[in-house]
Amino acid sequence: MHHSVGQVAGFAGVTVRTLHHYDAIGILPPSARTPTGHRRYTDADLDRLQRLLFYRELGFPLDEIATLLDDPDTDPADHLRRQRDLLAARIDRLQKMAAAVRHALEARMTGIDLTPEERFEVFGDKDPDRYADEAARRWGGTDTYAESARRTSRYTKEDWQRIKSETDAWEARYAALVAAGTGPESDAATALAEEHRRHIGAWYFDCPYELHVCFADMYVSDERFRAYYDGMGEGVAEHLRAAIRANAGRHAE
Numbered sequence: 001m002h003h004s005v006g007q008v009a010g011f012a013g014v015t016v017r018t019l020h021h022y023d024a025i026g027i028l029p030p031s032a033r034t035p036t037g038h039r040r041y042t043d044a045d046l047d048r049l050q051r052l053l054f055y056r057e058l059g060f061p062l063d064e065i066a067t068l069l070d071d072p073d074t075d076p077a078d079h080l081r082r083q084r085d086l087l088a089a090r091i092d093r094l095q096k097m098a099a100a101v102r103h104a105l106e107a108r109m110t111g112i113d114l115t116p117e118e119r120f121e122v123f124g125d126k127d128p129d130r131y132a133d134e135a136a137r138r139w140g141g142t143d144t145y146a147e148s149a150r151r152t153s154r155y156t157k158e159d160w161q162r163i164k165s166e167t168d169a170w171e172a173r174y175a176a177l178v179a180a181g182t183g184p185e186s187d188a189a190t191a192l193a194e195e196h197r198r199h200i201g202a203w204y205f206d207c208p209y210e211l212h213v214c215f216a217d218m219y220v221s222d223e224r225f226r227a228y229y230d231g232m233g234e235g236v237a238e239h240l241r242a243a244i245r246a247n248a249g250r251h252a253e
Helices: 005-012 016-024 043-057 062-070 076-106 116-123 132-139 143-152 157-179 187-203 209-221 223-230 236-252
Strands: 039-041
Touching: 005 016, 005 039, 005 043, 016 236, 039 043, 043 062, 076 209, 157 187, 157 236, 187 209, 187 236, 209 223, 209 236, 223 236
Parallel strands: none
Antiparallel strands: none
């Protein structure tokens, strides 16, 4: 049985663009094409894609995945054991980084040099220093916290107004996207996820994709973050997590 590229994308939960990329680099060429050149995938191709996605989920780069799929002398168990050790080290590092950044985000307003009147004008009744003492006590020695504090300590009232304006505009657009039923893996949703990542990098600290994915998980697992994003609209937290993951996946390919 032959399947179209759109059908395979639906089966596997990947984008058509991803399948085109896999074909272009030779890791998953379709076994057949129509007379007009359209890709057609067999059940054997689907089996290969399933194994490819399994290795990719474990963090293998595509060149190593190609070796695992094509070299009969390669021992997948040896690769898996090596990748297990690498993943364990990465998970430990990311967990520590994510915990530090979470509290840095909560205390991101630390160092704001505004009068009480200006603070209320910019932030309303939200206390920007709500978690500052806790964050400084627990995470003040981390590089990410230091970078956030260094940047924000220089911001003027106009800077904070711009940050808030950008945040409000992004939230309105994302809430509208979710309310319209647009999927999290759509171009529109992943573009807003990328904008979210770049906003953090522009104003607070560098935010690589793997760290952004850690944030996305916290937006769902941490009740304070979930309440904040779901306050924008029902299901926004889960939707945003999926969009951030999809966006990171696109840039990993």
